[in-house]
Amino acid sequence: MKKLAVAFAIVIATIVSAQAQTYPSRPITIVVPFPAGGATDPLARIIAEHMKNTLGQTIVIENIAGAGGSLGVGKVARAAPDGYTIAIGHTGTHVFNGATLTLNYDVMKDFEPIALIANTPQWIIAKKALPPTNLKELVAYLKANPDKVTAATVGVGGGSTIAGVYFQKATGTTFPFVPYRGGAPAIQDLVAGQVDIMFDQSANSFAQVRSGQVKAYAVLAKTRWSAAPDIPTADESGFPGIHIAYWHGLWAPKGTPKDVIARLNAAAQAALADATVQQRFKAIGQDLWPRSQQTPQALMAQQKTEIEKWWPIITAAGIKAQ
Numbered sequence: 001m002k003k004l005a006v007a008f009a010i011v012i013a014t015i016v017s018a019q020a021q022t023y024p025s026r027p028i029t030i031v032v033p034f035p036a037g038g039a040t041d042p043l044a045r046i047i048a049e050h051m052k053n054t055l056g057q058t059i060v061i062e063n064i065a066g067a068g069g070s071l072g073v074g075k076v077a078r079a080a081p082d083g084y085t086i087a088i089g090h091t092g093t094h095v096f097n098g099a100t101l102t103l104n105y106d107v108m109k110d111f112e113p114i115a116l117i118a119n120t121p122q123w124i125i126a127k128k129a130l131p132p133t134n135l136k137e138l139v140a141y142l143k144a145n146p147d148k149v150t151a152a153t154v155g156v157g158g159g160s161t162i163a164g165v166y167f168q169k170a171t172g173t174t175f176p177f178v179p180y181r182g183g184a185p186a187i188q189d190l191v192a193g194q195v196d197i198m199f200d201q202s203a204n205s206f207a208q209v210r211s212g213q214v215k216a217y218a219v220l221a222k223t224r225w226s227a228a229p230d231i232p233t234a235d236e237s238g239f240p241g242i243h244i245a246y247w248h249g250l251w252a253p254k255g256t257p258k259d260v261i262a263r264l265n266a267a268a269q270a271a272l273a274d275a276t277v278q279q280r281f282k283a284i285g286q287d288l289w290p291r292s293q294q295t296p297q298a299l300m301a302q303q304k305t306e307i308e309k310w311w312p313i314i315t316a317a318g319i320k321a322q
Contacts, residue, residue: 033072
């Protein structure tokens with residue numbers, strides 16, 4: 001019986017090894033857990049366009065939106081661990097959702113990290129008519145007008161809500177949140193002056209700030225954002241330590257062979273080293289991670305660090321997604 005078990009294990013290992021050596025032999029699907037047109041969708045399409053050349057297979061983008069990205073990510077968690085279905089996700093899907101949603105998967109244990117691919121900070125933006133001209137003036141204005149300035153959010157309990165609550169705690173301000181179904185309608189109402197401020201992914205509202213339709217008060221990062229170096233950080237504005245960013249990564253289902261992960265990572269790194277890909281990322285306000293950080297190990301470490309930072313904050317504030 002023992003010999004039979006050993007023989008069976010050898011056969012399985014041989015099959016897995018053969019699959020890894022011939023991978024990929026058919027099209028790969030990257031699940032984007034949000035609608036087309038947001039900040040995540042173009043990242044997936046840009047990197048997939050280059051990765052398909054390295055891997056020699058078509059890469060299909062499948063948009064599965066809903067429940068803060070958990071529907072699409074959940075599909076990948078349940079997919080066969082063969083490298084043919086992978087997910088692109090970010091701070092919201094693989095950190096925040098683990099604390100704000102009741103999930104049927106574990107954001108860390110049910111995935112194999114592939115690569116860190118991009119990063120964009122949150123920033124504080126406002127309608128053009130709001131009186132304050134800088135962050136110090138905004139905080140003073142919020143304190144002088146408690147609960148009167150409205151902040152647009154994408155849903156309830158997502159990244160924009162978490163950033164807003166984090167900011168309130170750090171500055172001693174209060175203001176109500178106005179939830180929207182997506183980033184696009186929230187930005188539209190901000191441009192139209194229907195809401196006052198928003199804590200948004202900088203890449204998501206870069207075009208509106210650049211065109212002067214809305215104004216930006218501060219970037220919530222340690223350093224100024226490369227795409228808009230004229231916008232100061234919150235640290236520079238007198239409110240240090242308010243840092244929140246949306247970093248993106250690629251994940252495969254748990255149990256995907258290491259050789260397959262290595263091939264996907266190599267293809268991702270080749271894409272990120274390409275000058276055209278770099279320029280296209282820059283054009284949509286996405287910063288590249290250094291090559292040393294584009295690894296599965298770096299993605300796992302980044303996710304773990306962010307979970308350790310944000311889950312206690314989210315729990316203490318009682319933030320739940322709806």
